[in-house]
Amino acid sequence: MYYRMIRNDMARSKVVTLTTMLFITAAAMLVSLAAILIIHLTGAIDTLMTQSKTPDFLQMHSGSVNEERLEAFAEENAAVEAYQLAEFLNVENNQILFNGRPLQGNVQDNGFSIQNETFDYLLDLDGKRINPLDGEVYVPISYRKEGIEAGDAALICGKEFTVAGFLRDSQMNSLLASSKRFLVRPNDYEELKPFGTIEYLIEFKLKNREALSLFEAAYAEAGLEANGPTLTYPLFVTLNAVSDGLMIAVILLISVLTVAIAFLCIRLTLLAKIEDDYREIGVMKAIGLRLSDMKKIYLSNYAVLAAMGSGLGYVLSLVFQDRLIENIRKTLGESQYGYAAPMLGAVGALLIFLAVTVYVNGVLNRFRKISPSEAIRFGNTQAKGKGSKGFRLSRNRRVNINVLLGVKDVLSRMGLYTTMLVIFILAVFIMLVPRNLYNTVASPAFTSYMGIGQCSIRMDLQKSGYGSEGGLGERAEAIAKTMESDDEIDRYVVLTTKVFEVITDTDNKERLKIELGDHSVFSVNYTQGRGPKTDDELAISVLNADELSKRTGDSLAVIIDGKEKHFTICGIYSDITNGGKTAKAVFSNSSAEEIWCVIYASLSDERNADRKVSEYRALFADVKVTGVDEFVSETFGATIAAVEKASVVAAGVAILVTGLVTLLFMQMLVAKDRYSIAVMKATGFHNSDIRHQYLARVIFVLAAGVLLGVFLANTLGEMLAGSVISSFGAASFQFIVDPIFSYLFCPLVLFGTVILAASAGTARAGSIRISDHIKE
């Protein structure tokens, strides 16, 4: 009997059935996909990091090293399982040519290494440790996108190589990691050595990773080589996970919204159905059918829909998974838990099935409230609509009668329209949040969230390039002088980073890199407080603030020239540069050890940025000159493109959902309101009047939805997007809203869609015959 009832029901309301199933399918597909992707991503990262034996602690160091002292430290420290000192040979990008084209303009620090002996292996695409032959070079996997292929000719510092293949580097795979390692055979490496500068990678593998923070403290305490960023295992995991993790986050977000929409659709159709069947339900209750028996009839209907939808969604997720996993496979390799992915996907789809069933069961509890006598006598609920009092035709002066009747209907049947309102709010939300996120990430001001002032040119001077003490400062001064006399340079600032010791709350000494100079010229965005203005103020990066447990207003003791000096924390900012542990101050100091120097400049005409970058590259060949646009596009380009793609897809989904839901809702409403429509027609209203009334209803609801949606997108959405952005290292976040999209395009498109869908949905309102519904 159930089967017959289900089949009849589905045949009777095809659009409703199809739309509901579509949403369940989409929800199941997305949840299953997210589950599959999470398994692959975590599995692939895990596999890669296990196979390559990623170090737990890495200290990059420029300058000379005391190998014996390091070895002694490693031997004495009980936590150390293995230690090695690897080299990274920094080579100028214009010295690296593939197929005759130099890597110049590339913002990465490219360098050469040899395969490590005990851990931190560079792997081939099959996860095997690579041992290059003479004249062979292995290229980081991220360069595959640049069109480099195995077999290509490479010319490095004048020596010919052949590209033997690509390598995966568990430390530097991500585009967000600023260095890239190329792998060559030791004897080739020796030949390249004179052409580059050596940076040391002091690497430790620990017996127990949980002891990492203790080990970090011990390393700092020992006063060992630390002229460069310090990186740890968790950071490598994050770097590897960010790009694809962001995609998964977006899919999860969309799937949550789709599940919400699917539920709302079910609620809408189910409530309408209960209202339609009100009398029958009353009769069933009156003849003594049990609540559970009655529920079973409706539940079986939705259980079949949910089962079909979830099943189909799961199958679709298996069809689409390859495309989405492709990037993970390429950059990170295969997941060791790959076999479990389809199972977890199935669990995701099953969860959707269960959630739908439980939800329907919950909605059906309304049966309890139905009074059999009322249902049989009146055939509907006698509960009166609220909120429309005072909104009277008789008090109307100006408003068109169809608009008035439409709005009045919405106000008097709020419960019915609330579902639709929520769906519209969600649609606006889905449309605006990814778009605003994209707009923010793509905006030039965004770099200021990342610890980079909003400028056009950035010049990096590493200490390793200038052997003698003070060499760095001299070079920076020379650049500053050139800029001073350059009319095209609008403003510039020289910021020198020096290392100081600070005293932590636990009375330990830690090294802190403080960037000295005028930070007001190209200010970064401060999460809390502001930049340093006086000599006793210090701004610290979020990572340092966390580590030192400091907030704005707190005091921090820094040892300068052997004396303790107390600074007030005036601001906290996000930083992704140089390992993220930085600080900013304005005091001048000539005694502390300087490690690097950055020069920021803006141009009077930003259009000349590219030319100016080349000009300075030619003038100061030893300095890394980067156009900030270029830096952003190379570092975040892929992410920005992914976010843009996601925002376009999300907008498409939102428009589709809005259209479908409007169509569904209007058809249901027309079916429900047959009697009222007949009354309208009998009193001489045109079919177009009736359509206009329905349009007025849906436009009124949409207008409210757009207003609320825009508000929520700019508040709650900003918070949500902020949490996604924080995965890049930026903690404070404000949307840079695209006003044309948010306040013009999005509402216009939604209104257009709704008008079209409502017109289609109410097309049959005119064919309702008066006599069919009024004649006794």
Add this chain to the structure above:
Amino acid sequence: MKQIIIAKNIIKAYGEGQEKRNVLDGVSITVGQGEFLAVMGPSGCGKSTLLFALSGMDGIDSGSVTFEGQELSGLKEKEFADLLRRKMGFVFQQPAMLKNLNLLDNILLPAFRDNGKNAAGIKEKARALMKKTGIEELEERGMTQVSGGQLQRAGICRALMNDPVVIFGDEPTGALNSKSSQEIMDLFTQINREGTAVLLVTHDAKVAAQTERVLFMRDGKIVREMRLSKDLGNKITGDNVAERTRKITQTMAEIGG
């Protein structure tokens, strides 16, 4: 007398194939200006269908219906809706009203469609009609807060808002008790005396007895016609009405209703 409705040989069938049955089987009828007539017949004889066909609310399969010289089937949807609203009034057995409007707003509905700018004028008119029908105190009430008789009066007010040429009543007293029923009939009589044609469908002989012409239907055909004088005689004693009622009941029995 000027004829406002002329229906010729109307045929309307329901059902398909072997189930097909002519509900109206070649009906011809005229309604004159200011005329008061009733259609009677047993259940299922097609009297309500005839009323809906004459008003144009229901289409017909063949034949013709003209209203003031205009062929109804030739009108476009908008032209017909305008005609319906401006020239015809309809009172149904169950008060067909919008639940989310109060009584006054329901009455105002057809007038507002054309004349929303003169809100004060039409409101005044609606209030005058409500006073005339004895429901002036109820304008703020909702559908569930008044009696069936009061709703039916509101329905009559709504039908009269645009000064129609004819009022159609589909068993307007069918759901009322005899006291309310008589009050409604008194109203129809009064409306008719003021010049509006009234065409009622009823199965109540006493209702039909108060009109001036009664048409008897059976199996989709008009089988008999009875002309009555417009003068009802002594209303207080109701003698004349009682006599007419007896005659009508007898005719009904003769045609098998």
